[in-house]
Amino acid sequence: MDEELVTPYWHLERPDGARRTPRQLSAITLPVLRLIWQSGRRPALTILVLQLAAGAATASGLLATARVLDELLAAGTAPDRLLAAAPGLALVAAMLALRGAAEAAVELARARLEPALRRTAEERLFAAALGVQLTDFDDADFYDGLHRARDRGLFHLDRAVGNTIDLLGATCGVTAAVAGLAVLHPLLVPLLVVGMIPEAWAVLKAAQRGYAGMRSMVTLNRRVQLLAELATERDPAGELRACQAEPYVLAEYRQVADLLKEKETQVGLSMARVRTAGRAMAGLAMAGVLAVLGLMLHAGWIALAAAGTAVIAVRVAAAALRQLAQAANQLFEQSLYVADYHDFLADADRRKRPSRGTAAPRSPERITLHGVGFTYPGSLNPALREIDLTIHAGQTIALVGENGSGKTTLARVLAGLYRPTSGAVRWDGLDTAGLDPYTLADRVVLVPQHPVRWPHDARTNVRMGRHDRPDPGDHALREAASLAAADDVVAGMPAGWRTLLSRHFRGGHELSAGQWQRLAVARGLFRDGPLLIWDEPTAPLDAKAEYAVYETLRGLAGERTVLLITHRLTSVRHADRIYLLHQGRIAEEGTHEELLALQGRYAELYALQTGKPARR
Numbered sequence: 001m002d003e004e005l006v007t008p009y010w011h012l013e014r015p016d017g018a019r020r021t022p023r024q025l026s027a028i029t030l031p032v033l034r035l036i037w038q039s040g041r042r043p044a045l046t047i048l049v050l051q052l053a054a055g056a057a058t059a060s061g062l063l064a065t066a067r068v069l070d071e072l073l074a075a076g077t078a079p080d081r082l083l084a085a086a087p088g089l090a091l092v093a094a095m096l097a098l099r100g101a102a103e104a105a106v107e108l109a110r111a112r113l114e115p116a117l118r119r120t121a122e123e124r125l126f127a128a129a130l131g132v133q134l135t136d137f138d139d140a141d142f143y144d145g146l147h148r149a150r151d152r153g154l155f156h157l158d159r160a161v162g163n164t165i166d167l168l169g170a171t172c173g174v175t176a177a178v179a180g181l182a183v184l185h186p187l188l189v190p191l192l193v194v195g196m197i198p199e200a201w202a203v204l205k206a207a208q209r210g211y212a213g214m215r216s217m218v219t220l221n222r223r224v225q226l227l228a229e230l231a232t233e234r235d236p237a238g239e240l241r242a243c244q245a246e247p248y249v250l251a252e253y254r255q256v257a258d259l260l261k262e263k264e265t266q267v268g269l270s271m272a273r274v275r276t277a278g279r280a281m282a283g284l285a286m287a288g289v290l291a292v293l294g295l296m297l298h299a300g301w302i303a304l305a306a307a308g309t310a311v312i313a314v315r316v317a318a319a320a321l322r323q324l325a326q327a328a329n330q331l332f333e334q335s336l337y338v339a340d341y342h343d344f345l346a347d348a349d350r351r352k353r354p355s356r357g358t359a360a361p362r363s364p365e366r367i368t369l370h371g372v373g374f375t376y377p378g379s380l381n382p383a384l385r386e387i388d389l390t391i392h393a394g395q396t397i398a399l400v401g402e403n404g405s406g407k408t409t410l411a412r413v414l415a416g417l418y419r420p421t422s423g424a425v426r427w428d429g430l431d432t433a434g435l436d437p438y439t440l441a442d443r444v445v446l447v448p449q450h451p452v453r454w455p456h457d458a459r460t461n462v463r464m465g466r467h468d469r470p471d472p473g474d475h476a477l478r479e480a481a482s483l484a485a486a487d488d489v490v491a492g493m494p495a496g497w498r499t500l501l502s503r504h505f506r507g508g509h510e511l512s513a514g515q516w517q518r519l520a521v522a523r524g525l526f527r528d529g530p531l532l533i534w535d536e537p538t539a540p541l542d543a544k545a546e547y548a549v550y551e552t553l554r555g556l557a558g559e560r561t562v563l564l565i566t567h568r569l570t571s572v573r574h575a576d577r578i579y580l581l582h583q584g585r586i587a588e589e590g591t592h593e594e595l596l597a598l599q600g601r602y603a604e605l606y607a608l609q610t611g612k613p614a615r616r
């Protein structure tokens with residue numbers, strides 16, 4: 001186990017083995033700034049102007065302070081000096097007020113900008129994920145990238161925005177202090193820069209250590225996340241208890257969490273040491289700056305008032321620098337995740353489904369597969385090999401075969417969800433590779449083996465089959481429900497069609513597996529289309545519901561082309577043609593009677609299921 005945690009099989013390193021290194025601050029902030037700009041130009045511009053105004057107020061305030069000190073330290077009586085300093089004092093107060101107001105206004109603009117940015121970033125991610133091909137979800141690298149972008153990229157992007165704004169504000173603050181010092185005496189600027197070096201060194205060093213530590217903990221964090229899902233999600237909760245696996249999960253958590261705790265402590269301590277050293281050196285540097293100031297004063301290079309203001313300016317600069325350091329530090333830490341987000345968008349863009357091509361025939365007369373093969377991404381063995389078959393409009397075709405023989409894969413290839421990796425699928429002679437995938441999908445109804453349980457009401461669950469289908473009075477909805485024996489299910493729900501079907505929300509209602517399946521069948525019937533693909537539609541149904549579904553399917557014979565996948569061979573007796581798949585190939589084909597007469601695998605499976613000897 002320990003070894004597995006060091007190099008576990010599920011640790012998805014980048015395939016090329018490339019490791020990220022901390023990026024330049026500009027490389028981190030520029031994409032974030034671009035996103036800020038695209039999410040809300042007005043609040044972005046407002047923030048920029050306000051930060052500049054706050055910086056200008058700081059610089060002006062410093063110069064006004066120098067004037068005040070000058071007047072206060074001049075010869076004359078105290079009331080006279082105070083009177084002379086009054087306009088300067090008023091200016092200092094005004095600049096302080098202006099800076100405060102600008103900072104408060106930045107907060108307001110941020111309150112507008114941050115939700116807008118979150119929305120933009122999320123929409124881009126969702127649109128990118130929805131725009132790729134189905135096979136991309138079978139590609140471990142893509143899937144991992146998507147989850148990193150969704151779970152951590154978005155989260156850290158949100159924080160990176162706040163830090164980028166803080167960084168901008170702090171940069172304006174430091175620049176203002178430096179500008180103020182340059183006006184007071186040009187020599188003060190290099191003095192301040194030298195004084196800042198220890199703090200800057202500590203920031204970079206701590207960020208590097210934090211970054212390296214974070215990288216080494218990615219695997220452990222991922223493992224904890226998986227365990228958290230096992231321990232807290234509803235789906236595994238039942239089986240976990242039935243298997244009495246609670247102690248196993250906790251023991252595994254402790255093992256991983258102890259390692260993580262150790263590593264986190266090591267990294268935290270190492271960063272704290274660097275920061276402490278940085279702070280100590282910064283204190284010494286500050287003492288050095290003050291000493292040099294004293295010497296300059298002693299040598300008469302600088303007036304007392306200017307020296308006093310320089311001390312204030314150095315303190316202002318140090319405070320701004322600390323803020324800058326903190327923001328930069330966090331940005332370095334967030335850079336990996338923000339880069340993950342942007343990398344995912346770029347990857348998804350490359351994988352985008354083409355949206356052009358010839359429109360698919362509205363109702364294909366003939367679907368043919370020529371030497372079709374399909375291999376899942378990253379898989380060594382093809383799931384389908386050399387498949388040749390022809391389906392004519394109105395036929396009912398059945399796919400049968402053992403688990404893993406390739407039935408679902410073939411159904412997905414036929415539905416246009418997977419592109420064959422060899423051979424071709426043709427609709428009325430047109431290669432589907434050249435057809436517009438959206439019009440192709442429009443002609444297909446797919447009731448999958450594990451239908452989606454939409455966390456919506458029952459009506460939406462059925463209407464989702466074709467959400468934009470006009471259905472005044474819900475006539476088609478009710479008809480589909482009745483044909484799928486789902487009307488009984490709806491009648492038994494507390495709020496009928498309006499019942500929310502999700503226990504994740506208060507007032508939500510849960511259905512049994514068979515009840516969900518009936519809704520899924522109704523969804524397929526509501527969708528309607530010339531090619532119906534049913535992948536094990538009746539597996540969780542009771543005998544009555546199964547009978548109703550098969551009656552409905554028989555009723556559709558002739559009007560629609562039906563492809564039926566099932567393990568219940570008694571249900572496929574009426575099919576026009578049956579294909580038995582074995583290890584991705586068509587092993588036998590024919591009508592029920594022809595296949596029984598063949599005395600091969602089909603006949604054997606049929607005999608096993610019916611308990612009758614394999615004879616005609």
Ligand SMILES: Nc1ncnc2c1ncn2[C@@H]1O[C@H](COP(=O)(O)OP(=O)(O)OP(=O)(O)O)[C@@H](O)[C@H]1O
Nearest residue numbers: 138376379383401402403404405406407408409410
């Ligand atoms: N997403 C995937 N990635 C990689 N390999 C897959 C994936 N899905 C299925 N396979 C492999 O492809 C082969 C065919 O699987 P498929 O799901 O098509 O079989 P099936 O006949 O529908 O099985 P079942 O009767 O159990 O539903 C199997 O060997 C399986 O391991």
